[in-house]
Amino acid sequence: MTSQESEPLAELYEKTVCHDWAKVHKEGKTMFCLPKECITGHVEGQVLKMLVHMCKAQRVLEIGMFTGYGALSMAEALPEDGRLIACELEPYLKEFVQPIFDKSSHGKKITVKIGSALDTLKELAEAGDQFDLVFIDADKGNYINYYKFILDNNLLHMDGVICVDNCLFKGRVYLQDSKDDNGLALREFNEFVSKDPRVQQVMIPLRDGISIIRRLPPSQDSCTINRVTNDDVFRGLRGKPILDRLRLDGRVAYVTGAGQGIGRAFAHALGEAGAKVAVVDMDQGKAETVAQELTLKGIPSLGLTADISKPEDVEKMVEAIVCKWGGVHIACNNAGINMNSASEDTSLEEWDKTFSVNLRGTFMCCQAAGRVMLKQGYGKIINTASMASLIVPHPQKQLAYNTSKAGVVKLTQTLGTEWIDRGVRVNCISPGIVDTPLIHSECLRPLVQRWLSDIPAGRLAHVTDLQAAVVYLASDASDYMTGHNLVIEGGQSLW
Numbered sequence: 001m002t003s004q005e006s007e008p009l010a011e012l013y014e015k016t017v018c019h020d021w022a023k024v025h026k027e028g029k030t031m032f033c034l035p036k037e038c039i040t041g042h043v044e045g046q047v048l049k050m051l052v053h054m055c056k057a058q059r060v061l062e063i064g065m066f067t068g069y070g071a072l073s074m075a076e077a078l079p080e081d082g083r084l085i086a087c088e089l090e091p092y093l094k095e096f097v098q099p100i101f102d103k104s105s106h107g108k109k110i111t112v113k114i115g116s117a118l119d120t121l122k123e124l125a126e127a128g129d130q131f132d133l134v135f136i137d138a139d140k141g142n143y144i145n146y147y148k149f150i151l152d153n154n155l156l157h158m159d160g161v162i163c164v165d166n167c168l169f170k171g172r173v174y175l176q177d178s179k180d181d182n183g184l185a186l187r188e189f190n191e192f193v194s195k196d197p198r199v200q201q202v203m204i205p206l207r208d209g210i211s212i213i214r215r216l217p218p219s220q221d222s223c224t225i226n227r228v229t230n231d232d233v234f235r236g237l238r239g240k241p242i243l244d245r246l247r248l249d250g251r252v253a254y255v256t257g258a259g260q261g262i263g264r265a266f267a268h269a270l271g272e273a274g275a276k277v278a279v280v281d282m283d284q285g286k287a288e289t290v291a292q293e294l295t296l297k298g299i300p301s302l303g304l305t306a307d308i309s310k311p312e313d314v315e316k317m318v319e320a321i322v323c324k325w326g327g328v329h330i331a332c333n334n335a336g337i338n339m340n341s342a343s344e345d346t347s348l349e350e351w352d353k354t355f356s357v358n359l360r361g362t363f364m365c366c367q368a369a370g371r372v373m374l375k376q377g378y379g380k381i382i383n384t385a386s387m388a389s390l391i392v393p394h395p396q397k398q399l400a401y402n403t404s405k406a407g408v409v410k411l412t413q414t415l416g417t418e419w420i421d422r423g424v425r426v427n428c429i430s431p432g433i434v435d436t437p438l439i440h441s442e443c444l445r446p447l448v449q450r451w452l453s454d455i456p457a458g459r460l461a462h463v464t465d466l467q468a469a470v471v472y473l474a475s476d477a478s479d480y481m482t483g484h485n486l487v488i489e490g491g492q493s494l495w
């Protein structure tokens with residue numbers, strides 16, 4: 001059983017098979033009499049959609065669109081800003097398909113290029129375009145030319161895949177005495193690809209056969225011929241390209257203050273990058289809700305309640321994580337509080353409360369997680385400091401907060417240098433002013449206007465602006481970085 005096709009795809013299929021293709025050809029609307037059997041169809045369409053998912057493709061090229069069934073199937077799997085270029089010879093088909101593309105929310109990802117596909121390929125190569133997935137499904141005699149052009153002109157991305165339709169051509173590729181031009185063209189194509197050292201090919205007997213062809217990393221021979229410096233930069237450290245080095249697969253992380261805002265965004269980011277995540281918050285309901293969000297996305301997670309100003313809570317939090325997952329690799333100490341008062345009026349109670357969470361609490365978390373990490377010989381601690389550690393944000397008055405966050409930076413620098421020789425890196429992130437629902441209240445509006453005039457980027461930070469930084473600091477890619485305060489404030493501290 002294969003998943004159902006979407007409504008627009010079903011409509012496209014119906015419209016294609018019911019259309020009188022012989023008539024439109026007779027009327028001179030198409031150059032060729034197009035057989036309705038050209039259509040990719042349900043199962044192959046879903047296979048293409050699956051391939052787009054599996055390759056995590058962002059940019060797809062289709063050679064031979066016909067009525068766009070394959071194109072729309074693939075577009076459905078692309079991210080919102082993904083793009084698919086569909087090459088088609090027949091102008092009539094663009095008019096035919098556009099109304100259905102317009103009905104689908106994915107149709108806007110598709111750009112149809114009318115003309116000979118080889119001309120379009122040249123145009124794309126000249127523009128420096130590259131694709132993660134190419135689907136070749138046009139005139140069989142030209143498959144080999146499309147394939148060669150794509151590989152010779154770097155139209156396929158480093159980890160890209162080419163999918164080729166009709167590779168078995170009704171079994172004729174295997175008939176010794178076949179005179180069928182298309183069968184012979186496909187046989188020659190299959191043989192060429194199977195001998196091409198640049199790729200790995202697998203043929204799948206689905207419908208008329210599809211070949212999946214993966215671009216391989218450069219071979220030792222090609223490195224020698226091209227006098228390549230075959231080092232970690234060329235191959236990628238431990239054979240991993242840079243984006244793979246940001247992955248956190250198999251790592252155990254926790255985030256405090258993860259029930260909302262920045263902490264929640266950090267928890268999602270670490271989980272999306274591959275880590276198991278303990279979502280820690282004072283508010284049990286919020287911790288569990290965010291943990292549930294991660295579970296829904298397939299991220300192993302655990303909701304924990306802890307008040308990080310209490311030493312026993314901090315100990316219990318780390319113990320619970322170690323007990324469940326056997327260690328802690330990433331400690332994201334994010335929980336913090338902020339109270340406003342003029343310095344001459346700041347009570348000792350306010351000062352102590354702020355420090356007991358922001359600085360003492362962060363220290364206790366660093367120490368508890370650090371002890372586990374030092375034993376493991378590996379760990380990444382990421383504290384949330386603030387732009388207020390660098391500048392004095394104004395006009396609001398927040399002496400205790402500013403001072404406590406400056407303390408978080410010094411705590412980070414000290415631990416970062418003390419523990420790095422035992423494999424534990426400690427860094428902090430200093431966000432600028434973050435856009436939260438609270439900030440949009442009537443009484444805060446004048447304050448927001450004032451802040452905006454102080455921010456070169458012209459807007460407040462979104463929590464998503466901070467997510468890449470936490471993944472970077474949690475990953476091996478930042479191993480040489482320690483004691484650093486990574487400031488993300490749209491340039492506010494520079495004005």
Ligand SMILES: C[S@@+](CC[C@H](N)C(=O)[O-])C[C@H]1O[C@@H](n2cnc3c(N)ncnc32)[C@H](O)[C@@H]1O
Nearest residue numbers: 038039040064065066070088089116117138139
């Ligand atoms: C097998 S159909 C494609 C089916 C389509 N991929 C789908 O998903 O339904 C082949 C298409 O390639 C187009 N075609 C043939 N030769 C071409 C060329 N030289 N350049 C661009 N398109 C071409 C034909 O007009 C036809 O629409």
